[in-house]
Amino acid sequence: MGAVSGGKGKGPRPAPSGRPRTGARVAAVQALFQSEQAGENPETVIDQFVRHRLGPNEAEDSFGEGRVPEVDAKLFARIVRTAAARIEQLDVAIAAALAKDWPLEKLDPVLRALLRAAAGELSVPHEPPARVVINEYLDIANGFFVGDEPRFANGVLDALARSLRADEFAAAPRG
Secondary structure (H helix, E strand, O other): OOOOOOOOEOOOOOOOOOOHHHHHHHHHHHHHHHHHHHOOOHHHHHHHHHHHOEOOOOOOOHHHHOOEOOOOHHHHHHHHHHHHHOHHHHHHHHHHHOOOOOOHHHOOHHHHHHHHHHHHHHOOOOOOOHHHHHHHHHHHHHHHEOOOHHHHHHHHHHHHHHHHOHHHHOOOOOO
């Protein structure tokens, strides 16, 4: 399967140099998208990514070809495995953050994969901090989409973080 790009998006842009954790998150979104769209087992997709799509290659614009040149492979695998293992629970949390008349299935599949990856990270207490997770996935959303999706993702990510990591927001008012 080729590089992931949203229907209304511009396709992924590379993570800034020296940010392998961001690269891991971009790759996790792509892998979750591929797993859902192709009906492939997440472990199979992780293996494919590790062997063929993670790390640099000779192509000048390898990112445009679906490669993620700088990546923390352990974080990538952990995000995909966590999201896949908890998908039903995460989908319930995501659905609760959506408007009542906007079912999860109606979301763009790339946006759905992004929210699942973020929810997977947020379902693990305290590491990294929820605000870091929100900022990272908001940057990724801005890399995939040019429309209203990043703003939409921001609202859903904030609601997810407040739900899944309420203790981190207990003393901080919304603002």
